[in-house]
Amino acid sequence: MNLTVDLQDKTESLTDDQQQIVMDIVKKGTEMEGLAGEVELSISFVDNKRIQEINRQYRDKDQPTDVISFALNEQDEEELDIVSEDMPNVLGDIIISVPRIQEQATEYGHSFERELAFLTIHGFLHLLGYDHETEEEEKEMFSRQEEILAEYGLTR
Template sequence: MNLEIDILDETTSITEDQFQLTKEVISKAAEMEGLTGPIEISITFVDDERIKEINRDYRGKDTPTDVISFALNEAGEEEVQIIDPEGPNVLGDIIISIPRTIEQAQSYEHSFERELGFLLVHGFLHLLGYNHLTDEEEKTMFSRQEEILNAYGLKR
């Protein structure tokens, strides 16, 4: 598998080790999901103000959140699916609020890295079509998240 991960840290607070963790967690998730061929994904780390703006503009929710995913392979009712059969499979974008990551890590009493890994995998699975709108979907998605995080070594 050829996986290209573009990472942008708008907060300038992510360490080199956390950049490496980001790449490794996404790679493990892609491997465990059986993805093949050239794949591209974009990950952006933002502050609460920026994620609130994105959440408001694209989801109609005027509040900050922890992670937002924009899947490029899911065509909605008014969207046109664009896939270049010759090019890489561009999965989409994951946007993570670093202040929310810190707050949630403290709230759940685990490390920043564990929470970051959780949000990365959560966003990644959304890009692949996983969802948690029903109890059954939530059970499936959250179970898969734990499997991936445990396989990587980010256990609770």
């Protein structure tokens, strides 16, 4: 498996070590989810104003949020599934609010790094089709998040 992550810190506030945590947790998630071949995704870190604009534009919610994912592998029944061994598996885009990382880390009583990894893996799992619309889906997704974080070594 070859993983390519286009990481952009538009806030210019994440340290090199924090950016490495992002890369490492995505790699751990990719391994634990059994992805193979060429895998690509992008992760952007933004401020609350920008994530609110995105949330308003794409989700009709005029408020900042912590993480938004745009999966490129989701398709309607009418869409063709274009898969080739020569093409990378482009998962999609994850957008994370840096101020919300800090707010939620404080609120939940854990480190900035733990919340950073949590939101990253949460967005990553959304790209793979996990969701939390129902109680059963939420239980499955949040359990998987905790498994990946624990395997990586970041627990509450």
